[in-house]
Amino acid sequence: MRLHKVVNREYEGTTYYRWTVSISPKRVRELGWTEGQELEAAVRGSSLWIQPAPRTLPGRRERPADALAEEVRRKTLQRRSWE
Numbered sequence: 001m002r003l004h005k006v007v008n009r010e011y012e013g014t015t016y017y018r019w020t021v022s023i024s025p026k027r028v029r030e031l032g033w034t035e036g037q038e039l040e041a042a043v044r045g046s047s048l049w050i051q052p053a054p055r056t057l058p059g060r061r062e063r064p065a066d067a068l069a070e071e072v073r074r075k076t077l078q079r080r081s082w083e
Contacts, residue, residue, distance in 0.1 A: 001027075 001023055008018040033039075038053040055066065 001021060004020045004022065005017050006020060008016045010016070033052065038055075039050050040053040041051075042049045
């Protein structure tokens with residue numbers, strides 16, 4: 001793993017940075033993570049803990065995001081078949 005400092009933007013003579021962590025493909029596969037997956041981080045002492053974010057949408061009866069997306073897709077297909 002490697003920590004990178006990247007210029008985010010320059011504004012009125014001030015340079016703003018963001019930090020990225022490169023994780024090897026092997027580690028990503030071991031974790032079962034996928035590209036674009038939402039992650040959350042917590043600082044514990046001098047360590048950074050990263051884990052997958054919960055896959056629920058706030059205010060939605062704690063329904064998984066995938067189930068909501070599937071329901072929207074299904075309703076959209078039903079509407080199209082009636083047109």
